[in-house]
Amino acid sequence: MNFLEAKKVIFEYVRRGKDGEVDGFKRAIDEVDLDISQGDFIAILGPNGSGKSTLAKHFNSLLHPTEGTIYVDGCDTTDADKIWDIRKSVGMVFQNPENQMIGTIVEEDVAFAPENIGIDPEEIKQRVRESLVMVEMQDHRKSSPSKLSGGQKQRVAIAGVLAMHPKCIVLDEPTAMLDPEGRREVIRAVRALNDVENITIILITHNMEEAVYADRIYVMKDGRIAMSGTPREIFSRVEELEECRLTVPQVTKLAYELRKGGLDIPSGILTREELCRAICR
Amino acid sequence: MIRDITLGQYYPTDSVLHRLDPRVKLCGTLIYVISLFLFQTFTGYIVATVFLVSMIALSHVPVKFIFRGLKAILFILVFTAVLNTFLTPGRELVSFWKITITIEGVRLAAFMILRLVYLIIGSSLMTLTTTPSNLTDGLEKSLGWLKVFRVPVHEIAMMMSIALTFIPVLLEETDRIIKAQQARGADFESGNIIRRVKSLVPILVPLFISAFRRANDLAIAMESRCYHGGDGRTKMRPLAYGFRDIMAYVVLVLYLAVVIVVGIMF
Amino acid sequence: MSIIVNHVDHIYNPGTVFEKKALNDVTFSVENGEYIGLVGRTGSGKSTLVTHLNGLMKPTGGGIYYDGVDISSDGYDIKALRGKVGLVFQYPEHQLFEEDVFADVCFGPKNLGLKETEIELRAYEALKAVGIKDEQFYVSPFDLSGGEKRRVAIAGVLAMKPEVLVLDEPCAGLDPAGREEILALADHLHSSLNITVIIVSHSMDDLAEHVERILVMNDGMLVMDAPTRVVFGHRAELEAMGLAVPEVTAILSDLKKAGLPVRDDLITIEEARSEILRVFGK
Numbered sequence: 001m002n003f004l005e006a007k008k009v010i011f012e013y014v015r016r017g018k019d020g021e022v023d024g025f026k027r028a029i030d031e032v033d034l035d036i037s038q039g040d041f042i043a044i045l046g047p048n049g050s051g052k053s054t055l056a057k058h059f060n061s062l063l064h065p066t067e068g069t070i071y072v073d074g075c076d077t078t079d080a081d082k083i084w085d086i087r088k089s090v091g092m093v094f095q096n097p098e099n100q101m102i103g104t105i106v107e108e109d110v111a112f113a114p115e116n117i118g119i120d121p122e123e124i125k126q127r128v129r130e131s132l133v134m135v136e137m138q139d140h141r142k143s144s145p146s147k148l149s150g151g152q153k154q155r156v157a158i159a160g161v162l163a164m165h166p167k168c169i170v171l172d173e174p175t176a177m178l179d180p181e182g183r184r185e186v187i188r189a190v191r192a193l194n195d196v197e198n199i200t201i202i203l204i205t206h207n208m209e210e211a212v213y214a215d216r217i218y219v220m221k222d223g224r225i226a227m228s229g230t231p232r233e234i235f236s237r238v239e240e241l242e243e244c245r246l247t248v249p250q251v252t253k254l255a256y257e258l259r260k261g262g263l264d265i266p267s268g269i270l271t272r273e274e275l276c277r278a279i280c281r
Numbered sequence: 282m283i284r285d286i287t288l289g290q291y292y293p294t295d296s297v298l299h300r301l302d303p304r305v306k307l308c309g310t311l312i313y314v315i316s317l318f319l320f321q322t323f324t325g326y327i328v329a330t331v332f333l334v335s336m337i338a339l340s341h342v343p344v345k346f347i348f349r350g351l352k353a354i355l356f357i358l359v360f361t362a363v364l365n366t367f368l369t370p371g372r373e374l375v376s377f378w379k380i381t382i383t384i385e386g387v388r389l390a391a392f393m394i395l396r397l398v399y400l401i402i403g404s405s406l407m408t409l410t411t412t413p414s415n416l417t418d419g420l421e422k423s424l425g426w427l428k429v430f431r432v433p434v435h436e437i438a439m440m441m442s443i444a445l446t447f448i449p450v451l452l453e454e455t456d457r458i459i460k461a462q463q464a465r466g467a468d469f470e471s472g473n474i475i476r477r478v479k480s481l482v483p484i485l486v487p488l489f490i491s492a493f494r495r496a497n498d499l500a501i502a503m504e505s506r507c508y509h510g511g512d513g514r515t516k517m518r519p520l521a522y523g524f525r526d527i528m529a530y531v532v533l534v535l536y537l538a539v540v541i542v543v544g545i546m547f
Numbered sequence: 548m549s550i551i552v553n554h555v556d557h558i559y560n561p562g563t564v565f566e567k568k569a570l571n572d573v574t575f576s577v578e579n580g581e582y583i584g585l586v587g588r589t590g591s592g593k594s595t596l597v598t599h600l601n602g603l604m605k606p607t608g609g610g611i612y613y614d615g616v617d618i619s620s621d622g623y624d625i626k627a628l629r630g631k632v633g634l635v636f637q638y639p640e641h642q643l644f645e646e647d648v649f650a651d652v653c654f655g656p657k658n659l660g661l662k663e664t665e666i667e668l669r670a671y672e673a674l675k676a677v678g679i680k681d682e683q684f685y686v687s688p689f690d691l692s693g694g695e696k697r698r699v700a701i702a703g704v705l706a707m708k709p710e711v712l713v714l715d716e717p718c719a720g721l722d723p724a725g726r727e728e729i730l731a732l733a734d735h736l737h738s739s740l741n742i743t744v745i746i747v748s749h750s751m752d753d754l755a756e757h758v759e760r761i762l763v764m765n766d767g768m769l770v771m772d773a774p775t776r777v778v779f780g781h782r783a784e785l786e787a788m789g790l791a792v793p794e795v796t797a798i799l800s801d802l803k804k805a806g807l808p809v810r811d812d813l814i815t816i817e818e819a820r821s822e823i824l825r826v827f828g829k
Contacts, residue, residue: 047722048693060505084507092505095720099495100502104291104412104446111517113506118513125517144293146449150589160506176720179589179749181789206722209794245724250752250794250816257820262829272794276801279823345562460603461642464634465703466626466658483654486644490689 001074003168003200004059004090006034009068011054011223028054029065030223038167039198041191043211043231046220047245052204055220056172059202060090073167088117091161095173097145097153106132106148106156107141113164124163131162134197135189151182155189162193168200169193175207183207208235208249212270219244232268251275290449291412296341298410302526303419309533310407316540317396317403325543326395332536333399333406342409350405351398358394365390413445422520435511443499451492458487548631548710548743549614550577550600556608557595569595570606571767577711577745582737584754584775585747587764588789593747594637596764597713600745601632630659633709637716639700643688648679648699651688655707673706674699676740677732694725698732705736711743712736718753730757755779755793755814763790776812795819 011029014022028051036042046052057063058070061077073089075082091113094100103109110131114124132138135155145153154174161169171190175183187210193199203210211217217234219227221244227234234241235248238256247253255269255278265278298306313332320326337347351358371385408416421438428434459469462483469480557570569592577583587593598604599611602618602625610617618628636642645651652670661669674684677698683691688699697717704712714733718726730746734757737744748754754761754775761778763771765788771778778785782792782800791797793814799822800811809826813819 048720048725057501062501062505084509087505087507092502094498094502096498098450099498101446102443102499102503102506104414108414108517112503112508115515115517116507116509118515121515121517121519124515128517164507173720179789180751180791181588208723242724245722247723251798254795254798254816254819257816258823261820261824263824263827272798272801275798276805279802280805280807457636458642460598461634461636461639462654463603464601464629464636465655466629466707467654468626468658483642483644487642491641 001071002035003038003040003073004034004036004202005071006032006058007069007071008033009055009058009065009070011051011058011063012066028223029058031068032223032225034218034225036200036202038200039194041194041201041213041215042203043214043217044202044204044220045206045208045211045217045234045244045246046226047206050220050244051223052220053172054223056092056170056202056204059168059170060092061086062092084117088164089167091164091166091169093154093157093161093169093171093174095176097150097157097177100157100160101145101153104144105141106137106143106145109145109156110141110159110163113160117164127163127165128159131159132156134162134193135159149182150178151185154178154182154186158186158189158193166199168202170202170204172204173206174203175205175210183210187213206246208247208252212249219246231270235270236268290408292342292346292409294341296339296410297525298336298340298406300525301410301529302520302522303411303415304423304520304522305526305529305533306407306411307416307419307423309529310404312533312537312540313403314400316536317399319540319544321392322543325540326392328539328543329399333403336406337402340406340410342406347402347405347409350401354397354401358397361393361397362390365393408445413442416445417442418516418520435514439511447495447499450495451488454491455484455488458484458491548579549612550632550711551612551615552576552596552599552609553612554609555596555599555606555611557592557599557604558607561607568767570599572609573764573767573769574609575762575769575772577743579710579743580737580741581743582757582759583743583745584758584761585745585764586749586751586754586761586790588749591764592767593764594715597634597715597745597747600711600713601629601634603629603634626659630655630707631709632711632713633704633707635701635704635712635714635717637719639703640688640693640696643696643700643703646687647685648674648688648691649684651699652702652706655703659707669706669708670702673702676705676736677702694721694728697721697729701732709742711745713745713747715747716749717746718748718750726753733757749790751779751785751791751793755795763788776814779814780812799823 009029009032010027012025012027015024015026017023032055044052054063058065058077059072061083064078070077072086075086077086101109102112107128110128111124114127132141135158137152137155137159140148140152145156175186178186190201190203191213194201203214205211212231214231217229217231218225219234226244227237227240235252238248241248249270251272252269255265255275259265269275269278316329320329337344366382366386367380369383369386369389371383373381374384374387375382417438421434424434467480467483552573552575555570555573559567559569573596585593595604599606605619610619613628616623643651645654649670652673653666656666656669679698679702688696691699717729717733721729730753733744733746736742746754746758758775761773761775762769763778771781779792779796785792795816796811796814799809799813799819802809803811807826809822813822
């Protein structure tokens with residue numbers, strides 16, 4: 001069995017009118033199937049309101065499907081006995097770093113999760129140290145989070161999740177509030193965790209450049225999986241992506257335009273280096 | 282205006298007070314507050330002043346910073362002073378029109394103001410030298426016995442800690458909202474009371490919405506980091522008393538003794 | 548209309564451990580009808596700078612002149628200035644508070660003390676300018692989608708009929724199509740309504756195809772002030788500041804390094820396409 005499997009997952013919530021009467025149901029997730037192996041780097045793309053974040057909250061049992069099932073590491077996410085095991089193995093990082101900081105000092109914040117799990121003080125210290133090293137924040141362990149840049153705060157948030165020793169990290173638009181340097185820092189850290197520690201990464205984003213490194217991309221639209229495939233496959237379908245209110249990375253777009261203009265360039269170019277090589281060949 | 286509130290803010294520096302166990306500081310603050318209410322004479326206040334001034338000196342926190350907290354309660358101070366001065370019966374000092382100011386009134390007003398000022402400075406000093414998490418750790422530990430009476434000590438401590446962490450965030454947010462509405466020409470300074478209260482709506486509505494959004498985000502983040510109350514929770518740095526803390530308790534006991542002696546003798 | 552920012556300093560919390568020099572000797576001027584991008588890392592002083600432009604913050608050194616008059620001088624009508632320099636904060640939708648969209652947009656003009664009919668006319672025009680449909684005028688602003696909320700919030704400032712409109716990170720948190728919509732709106736306000744527009748952003752890709760001139764802030768200082776193309780020619784300096792040139796410019800400069808005789812001062816995909824095809828004789 002794969003690490004994370006979603007089978008025909010549907011999630012509906014009740015919409016209420018002004019006076020609280022039931023106004024109807026809104027289907028936020030509509031028959032989603034997913035199949036993610038341990039160690040995969042997955043990107044989920046989609047416009048605002050397409051259900052990405054709702055779907056992400058299903059992965060660690062914060063939300064339960066209305067219909068269908070999700071298995072994480074062999075456990076059904078609706079199984080109340082397994083809920084803490086699931087949350088330990090699937091960590092979540094959210095968009096706004098300010099709203100997920102619990103400690104007033106970096107170190108305390110990272111220690112929050114292991115403290116909740118009930119780990120011994122000495123082991124907590126060890127885990128905090130290791131987690132901060134993994135995201136290269138060990139020099140700031142005594143700092144107040146408010147003194148850190150956005151990228152640094154987000155890396156602390158990642159360390160806070162790492163201290164649970166998770167098998168998978170779900171990042172819900174982790175770079176939306178960061179500047180380019182902060183984005184690079186976070187993405188670099190995430191890729192390193194995937195490469196070195198073999199942690200499964202599920203990155204939710206609408207920044208196309210970040211999805212380029214994924215093993216597989218799922219594109220969501222109106223609660224459904226509209227497209228799925230490798231970045232190369234997905235980004236060669238420019239018109240379809242634009243229908244989903246998304247674009248392709250600028251490099252891919254330029255390559256596409258050049259090919260249309262008669263230059264012999266392969267489809268699905270993803271990085272600057274690839275394009276330069278293809279042009280200079 | 283909003284930035285003047287120092288209560289609940291930590292001033293990061295290194296001093297003996299910063300390094301003390303939070304339980305000592307809580308206990309000390311409590312004794313100090315009690316002493317303020319015991320003293321009825323100027324001699325008593327001299328003792329409290331000596332104690333307070335030496336603590337401020339030990340804390341390494343700039344005096345300007347400590348006094349900033351008083352600006353926020355200026356209104357209450359003036360109000361107390363006026364009430365006490367005019368409404369206390371006793372020997373007449375000055376009299377004009379229908380108002381009489383009494384010697385007792387002036388005396389009481391002076392004490393009340395001193396008491397409030399000392400109270401605020403003393404408690405700000407504690408929060409300025411103790412990180413919020415340390416403070417709540419201390420509270421949780423020293424009030425642990427209340428659990429017997431089904432008081433949710435851990436939950437209260439956690440709520441306090443979160444509230445303290447989010448005070449600066451929400452203050453900043455308030456500042457931002459005020460600026461944004463001012464950019465739309467909102468005026469908070471002129472007009473009568475009713476107009477001024479009404480002018481707060483454009484600030485309060487977005488502020489509440491934002492606070493709820495943040496609270497919701499935080500709750501989800503805590504849950505996904507396996508938070509499930511105080512049961513089975515451990516601490517990275519469990520509180521433990523050291524030599525310094527025992528010495529501090531000795532100082533406190535001495536202070537208490539002086540307070541009692543002064544209270545009885547003078 | 549002209550704005551002159553003359554040797555402006557701003558120091559937060561002077562004399563404490565929290566002392567921070569947010570603006571350090573910033574000097575520039577803005578003429579009528581310009582379309583400007585203000586770029587810099589988070590914490591570089593951009594937001595502090597723009598809150599000085601409408602008098603919300605006072606410089607601790609130097610001065611700001613609007614149409615030649617010092618806005619810090621005694622008796623200067625700051626309230627009128629706030630009508631002239633419209634400031635749209637980051638995530639402006641978080642400042643919505645009225646029961647319906649129309650009432651929220653009326654808030655600004657009402658504060659200017661205008662007549663009822665004038666207020667409503669301005670609100671109507673502003674909502675039309677940002678592309679809100681008539682049937683959405685009387686719904687609660689909280690029931691709108693993210694992009695719509697943001698446009699309503701922008702309308703709230705537009706209804707004050709500003710001569711200068713400052714948009715702080717107008718695209719933050721929006722999906723690619725949403726970003727394009729907001730930037731197209733900024734273009735429209737600049738070209739059709741002849742408003743001076745200043746966009747604050749850290750995304751060069753967002754700015755490249757829109758603004759005419761770019762100001763770069765770093766560590767409280769204004770380090771570059773030049774036409775868009777000229778600024779993007781300084782790739783190494785920008786990258787050293789943690790900023791990036793537009794992807795397209797980076798590709799062209801890589802190609803040039805690899806020996807292809809292309810210009811590297813182009814910023815749009817269309818320009819790059821023609822340039823590369825020209826080199827290959829197609």
